[in-house]
Amino acid sequence: MLLKERIPWKYVLGKIRYELLIILVYTGIIAFLYEDYHIKHFTIPLAVPMILGTVLSLLLAFRSNQSYDRWWEARIIWGAIVNDSRTLTRQLLSFTGNGNVEEPVEVWRRKFIHRQIAWCYSLGQSLRRKDALQGLDRLLSKKELEHLKHYDNKPSAILDLHGRDLVALLQNGWVNEYQQVALDSTLTRLCDSMGKSERIKNTVFPATYSMYIHFAMLFFIVLLPFGFLEVFGYVTIPMVTMIAASFLLIEKMAIHLQDPFENKPTDTPVTTIARGIEKDLKQLLRDQQVTLPELPATEKYYVL
Amino acid sequence: MLLKERIPWKYVLGKIRYELLIILVYTGIIAFLYEDYHIKHFTIPLAVPMILGTVLSLLLAFRSNQSYDRWWEARIIWGAIVNDSRTLTRQLLSFTGNGNVEEPVEVWRRKFIHRQIAWCYSLGQSLRRKDALQGLDRLLSKKELEHLKHYDNKPSAILDLHGRDLVALLQNGWVNEYQQVALDSTLTRLCDSMGKSERIKNTVFPATYSMYIHFAMLFFIVLLPFGFLEVFGYVTIPMVTMIAASFLLIEKMAIHLQDPFENKPTDTPVTTIARGIEKDLKQLLRDQQVTLPELPATEKYYVL
């Protein structure tokens, strides 16, 4: 997630530098031919690019809106993961008895909640196509790690471990039957959030949609200088470049918003969220001091 | 689902080739009459097609949006099918006991989960109006296949089998009463997803809506050359063709998005999703090696 401030210009313009360079050269050549060689019969009325500009603006605005909705949905899903992780913890702690509980329960709780924290990290890393178990040895036992290696979908396998552990809980009589079903429905919600994240990750934004808008935009930019020459002469070059930059940046922004799990600065900050969950859950477990692992150093204008 | 890359131009333009050909010929004749026979009194000011262009852009943008929403809803429904298939499996495995269970339970679980996988394939094939039971003999018993033949709506009949089996589960005492109700509510969600898919499949996008937009677009394209001739001369031909292509492609895209179960490259990839479910569920069942049936060979720019 980009932060509000300190986004360097280099980052912003870097994304469209090749496009801008080409446009600069292209418009430059046209302006040069027009002004210095007086090849003037190819100017067109401004109304022609304007028709295209209107359609394009509309499509781009709707597309930004749809991308924004995907991005916001991703954020809502991860918000739900925060909520359900806390709920799971609160339910476990309150269902298995208050105050001083027996040690096996205490140990079991700690194991379960640490595994829940691990699940959050693991899901985030797996969505970003990184090693889903990296750095989780501090939260999972060796046996669990060994077991998880056999599965392709690690986060799903962790939830499966959760589910099996809940049975033990009932069999030991630590929760009653209603409580087990209530815990199970919290697991179901976590499973839904996992599936929804995967859906956003795996569903390509309609490829033809992106393509048509992209080509309409190129067509618009190609026409633009011919409409501007008569009015602006050499000033056409910065004008076209700036208008093209506006359109290109809006498109790039939409592309970034529509894919929120790509290990990029514009991502949903899943690592930061998982760390927040770790802190909250450990405090609820009444850990004396919560020490979180250090974050990998990143630039200051975004969090991952 | 079209993939991000490698969509061949042939595919993209092939969808509108007849339309483009007609427009090319039509504009060509008009330009020829104008330029070579000097029949000039039928040019019109650009403002006339522009009024239509604005209305059209708006309607097309809204329509794309509605089609996109249908497409995305279809994808959400199939995402829910993934989630609820996993949830059903997790519930079955954890409710019927952890660790070493008796053999009848083990056999029963395997049968049930294989039937759930079969349901996913069956629903996808039935939505695409293909044989709903094709290739499912590896997942269903002969008796079940025989039974299903009597039903028109195969996926609904499979869920009915699920429902009847759950009773046996309770009667055998393998799950308690709350757990049965929890399992039943997972079935209810699957039944909802099935019904929602059928709703999208069976509901024609308002026919008059499509029609009016289509005819407004034809009217706009018919007018366009008359507005361009004065400015562009023979260049009118490629210009009109390209602008018409932009509009036609946006409309085609909307048409594809609005019907996501048509056995076309733009479909919701129900087969791919069902295979993903098969892999996940079999791994949760701890099958040693999960072997999936081979996919029918398709072009590389989409998955079905």
Next chain:
Amino acid sequence: MLLKERIPWKYVLGKIRYELLIILVYTGIIAFLYEDYHIKHFTIPLAVPMILGTVLSLLLAFRSNQSYDRWWEARIIWGAIVNDSRTLTRQLLSFTGNGNVEEPVEVWRRKFIHRQIAWCYSLGQSLRRKDALQGLDRLLSKKELEHLKHYDNKPSAILDLHGRDLVALLQNGWVNEYQQVALDSTLTRLCDSMGKSERIKNTVFPATYSMYIHFAMLFFIVLLPFGFLEVFGYVTIPMVTMIAASFLLIEKMAIHLQDPFENKPTDTPVTTIARGIEKDLKQLLRDQQVTLPELPATEKYYVL
């Protein structure tokens, strides 16, 4: 619901024939005065109707969108009725025991499920302001029909009968307490769907909204010929008629979409949906041959 094809032109244009006739005459008179009597000082620049055209397009586009949402919501509600009818049947069949059950249970089930089918027909007919009990004597007993006559809201009274019957089910010990509550919550969802349908039926789309858009459109059409005369002469007549037709048809379409239970070809096809439910539910009941009553003959381009 209009089908994709074969919508006759007569149907489409018939809806606006009086409006088009008036516009034709009106534009004809103006063009005649302009061309033959050379009363020319009342032409106006095209920009004036264009301002109105833009506002109008926007409002019309948003309004179509809201009408579409109402139409789609109506369809979603009837999709939910399909799903919950199936769920109710599955729950009844699986909760009251699998395989060979005692005859009273068998009889009771059949009565209940037939009544559920009757409810679907009854709700559809009541939304269309037709006799809500017409043709339901093949699904309901005489006693039930007699009882229902005392109620204004027949579908609500049928659900009340359902509710009372569920008590008998519990009192006879055919379902347990959890199962009764699960069945009751399915009834609650059916009751919600009924209420939602009635809400759409009974809520007039904001009357002033429709009115203002309608008058803005009339004002726009009245101005249009004055802007076109200078450019088009007598061609103004077909041009204005076609542009007016585009706007009028979009408005008509919105009006049809916003009221989806009017016994018109553009309706939500509640009869067809109820027939589908009847077929599904009877097959789940394992009726040997499902015979549905004949449909009243309608034109081929829509289903009711």
Next chain:
Amino acid sequence: MLLKERIPWKYVLGKIRYELLIILVYTGIIAFLYEDYHIKHFTIPLAVPMILGTVLSLLLAFRSNQSYDRWWEARIIWGAIVNDSRTLTRQLLSFTGNGNVEEPVEVWRRKFIHRQIAWCYSLGQSLRRKDALQGLDRLLSKKELEHLKHYDNKPSAILDLHGRDLVALLQNGWVNEYQQVALDSTLTRLCDSMGKSERIKNTVFPATYSMYIHFAMLFFIVLLPFGFLEVFGYVTIPMVTMIAASFLLIEKMAIHLQDPFENKPTDTPVTTIARGIEKDLKQLLRDQQVTLPELPATEKYYVL
């Protein structure tokens, strides 16, 4: 709720009569100066108000959309109140036994359901800032009325009475524990609907949003005559008035839609809905003759 027909022109135009009068005078003076005193150097090109007109149309269209959403949400909430009132009644009637029940149960049911009807009226009146208990002595006992006087939020206090009565139900053994929880969750939904209505009532539509759009519109109307004078002369006066009227009416409509509980003709018809609930619920109670209190006489073009 305004009905579809018979909305008198006086009502429609009455809302903007002062604005229209001022605009008429203002435009008249400008046209007079222009035509008769030939003060002509202050005309401006039409393009200037057009820029503003486009922005304004967009903002107004979005704003209408948001107002419509508020209005529709209010209607959905009251639809849910209808559904949950019916559900509550069905649950009470079926949970406390079918057929001939003992008299205390009968009495208790009648009291409870009459109180539910009273709650609907009371909520509607309280949202409209009228006496929340007015006319409810026919539905509530004296003791209850006395008790309610101590509370500021009457509808909330009625739900509290409901809640306390449900305990008695369980203590008397008339419902079992699951049924009590099911009834309680229906109460929770009613409580949600009440809170949602209050949210819409108490949340001012963003004041700066309304203000900015209003001033942009005034600015647009002030500029408009200067753009029209050259073309229209004295015809500017009706033209500007009509265009201004279109914009002003759309804004007024948005303002009415966004506040749906103001005791105005454009309100959500909460009294009519409450009467519908009274009729339904009393029929379900099998009252021999349902007599509803007379409605206060209102004009014929709306229901309250």
Next chain:
Amino acid sequence: MLLKERIPWKYVLGKIRYELLIILVYTGIIAFLYEDYHIKHFTIPLAVPMILGTVLSLLLAFRSNQSYDRWWEARIIWGAIVNDSRTLTRQLLSFTGNGNVEEPVEVWRRKFIHRQIAWCYSLGQSLRRKDALQGLDRLLSKKELEHLKHYDNKPSAILDLHGRDLVALLQNGWVNEYQQVALDSTLTRLCDSMGKSERIKNTVFPATYSMYIHFAMLFFIVLLPFGFLEVFGYVTIPMVTMIAASFLLIEKMAIHLQDPFENKPTDTPVTTIARGIEKDLKQLLRDQQVTLPELPATEKYYVL
């Protein structure tokens, strides 16, 4: 929340005074050069800023819409907090017995409900980054306050205390097992509302989106005077300033709506809502006189 009336102009214009000053000076210099030094060759056709104006209007309209949605979502979340606080209270009061209850229950209820009120204040203050426990000593016991100091996320810790207290309730036999699960699911909803508020607070509105729109707007304003000079001369100065003000104010409004927990006049009025909850809940507890703490004095045109 800004109230409907009495918003002082100083407040409205104060937000953009620096921007307006700069624009005033900038346009003034250009107009001066044009009118008095006759440097005239840098005027441009109005159509150029109009293209940009259209795109900008669209993006701004969509962006306002998204900001409005965030603001409205925040209000919905706090509406849900009101509802669930009331529901929690109703459930506690009715589940733990009606009429005269034993004193320990009475004391326990009072403590729990006071803590719930405290949670509402605490969440609001924590979202505004103020001391989350300030002023809560009148609602929480010293022991609780002491305990909460160890946690970073105070509202989450208060919910944890709620959860642990519910266990005691079950262990003492004051509620049965179903009722405990029902209460727990109310806590889960409160926990969800807390998480959703934090999500809105912590998620930066896509920074590049805001930035691109902002720079496109600056570019548009910079171009504007050149398009107006020819038409307006010195009148360009107020014209440009007013048009720029419209755009800048719309943008500012969007920025305020998108961050609804900033301790500003445009905030969701969380303190006012929490006070309303305090009043309602204390009345349900049948406190004789509910005295609320005094509000800090604020200006009269908003509530916090």
